[in-house]
Amino acid sequence: MDDLVVQTDGLTKRYGERLAVDSVSMTVRRGEVYGFLGPNGAGKTTTLRMMLGLIRPTAGTASVLGRPAGRPDVIARVGALVEGPGFFPYLSGRDNLRTMARYRGLGDDAVDAALARVDLTDRAGDRFKAYSLGMKQRLGVASALMGEPELIVLDEPTNGLDPAGMADMRALVVSLARGGQTVLLSSHLLAEVQEICDRVGVINGGRLLREARVDELRGEATLRVRATPEDAAIAVAMRVAGEDAVRRTPHGLELGLPASAAPALVRDLVTAGVDVHEVSPTERSLEEVFFEMTTTAPTNAVPTEARVS
Numbered sequence: 142m143d144d145l146v147v148q149t150d151g152l153t154k155r156y157g158e159r160l161a162v163d164s165v166s167m168t169v170r171r172g173e174v175y176g177f178l179g180p181n182g183a184g185k186t187t188t189l190r191m192m193l194g195l196i197r198p199t200a201g202t203a204s205v206l207g208r209p210a211g212r213p214d215v216i217a218r219v220g221a222l223v224e225g226p227g228f229f230p231y232l233s234g235r236d237n238l239r240t241m242a243r244y245r246g247l248g249d250d251a252v253d254a255a256l257a258r259v260d261l262t263d264r265a266g267d268r269f270k271a272y273s274l275g276m277k278q279r280l281g282v283a284s285a286l287m288g289e290p291e292l293i294v295l296d297e298p299t300n301g302l303d304p305a306g307m308a309d310m311r312a313l314v315v316s317l318a319r320g321g322q323t324v325l326l327s328s329h330l331l332a333e334v335q336e337i338c339d340r341v342g343v344i345n346g347g348r349l350l351r352e353a354r355v356d357e358l359r360g361e362a363t364l365r366v367r368a369t370p371e372d373a374a375i376a377v378a379m380r381v382a383g384e385d386a387v388r389r390t391p392h393g394l395e396l397g398l399p400a401s402a403a404p405a406l407v408r409d410l411v412t413a414g415v416d417v418h419e420v421s422p423t424e425r426s427l428e429e430v431f432f433e434m435t436t437t438a439p440t441n442a443v444p445t446e447a448r449v450s
């Protein structure tokens with residue numbers, strides 16, 4: 142389908158005994174920022190390398206822009222920064238990019254546009270070896286952006302950056318997607334993924350545990366309410382939110398309502414003679430969801446009862 146930029150089906154990579162990627166089926170849609178999320182060693186880089194045609198899958202398939210991964214006509218439409226490109230230390234940033242641009246059949250205009258995009262124009266004449274880590278990282282991203290590729294694949298793009306550099310990189314990724322490009326990035330930083338991604342695939346132990354929109358993963362927002370008498374509060378809450386959307390917890394009531402519903406709810410509670418002590422919106426962070434997922438989901442580990450002691 143045209144709006145599927147990446148589609149993998151049962152993608153698997155085995156290194157000897159180690160199953161680095163275990164039957165991953167994922168989809169990246171046109172124009173989105175897709176976060177490939179997982180702890181160190183989860184299988185992110187290996188999956189990305191298979192998508193780019195850098196390594197062969199042991200089993201399964203990956204299609205990119207509707208074609209089998211790694212075909213020359215696809216490579217030209219994909220920009221990637223996976224495990225850092227090799228830059229020449231004694232060449233300037235601009236000359237490094239020019240060398241790559243020639244190889245890809247691109248002109249100097251593509252180099253200048255990419256340098257401007259990552260805010261490196263002023264320092265483009267400096268030797269690569271004199272760049273800070275953040276500038277090196279930005280040059281790497283610039284190399285992926287040359288030629289306005291339809292899909293940009295970035296492996297841990299904020300790795301090694303300071304907080305300001307990370308914020309710049311996030312803003313850049315968001316602006317790329319706004320401009321119509323599709324971005325697939327891997328990260329182990331949940332807060333980052335939560336902030337900039339539209340959809341995420343969560344991978345652990347080589348397995349794709351879940352693929353969903355960030356807001357779906359986090360679940361619906363709820364309102365936590367402490368009010369007395371509680372029975373009267375429950376009656377009002379059920380009328381406002383519906384019977385199924387009211388839960389009694391040790392910390393008070395939890396209602397399946399967004400924060401915007403709080404003022405009207407408080408008015409109704411007070412009108413019914415209920416004392417309201419606290420109303421606070423609660424939203425699970427992706428970190429909580431991720432932690433739940435990676436600690437409760439089945440893994441490749443041998444079940445305890447099957448172990449021989």
Ligand SMILES: Nc1ncnc2c1ncn2[C@@H]1O[C@H](COP(=O)(O)OP(=O)(O)OP(=O)(O)O)[C@@H](O)[C@H]1O
Nearest residue numbers: 156159161179180181182183184185186187188329
């Ligand atoms: N060439 C290789 N030979 C053997 N094992 C490998 C090879 N490449 C990766 N692996 C193993 O496959 C597993 C997945 O590695 P991968 O680099 O894909 O993880 P990752 O999610 O990208 O981790 P990180 O965030 O640390 O980069 C790891 O256990 C790793 O040791």
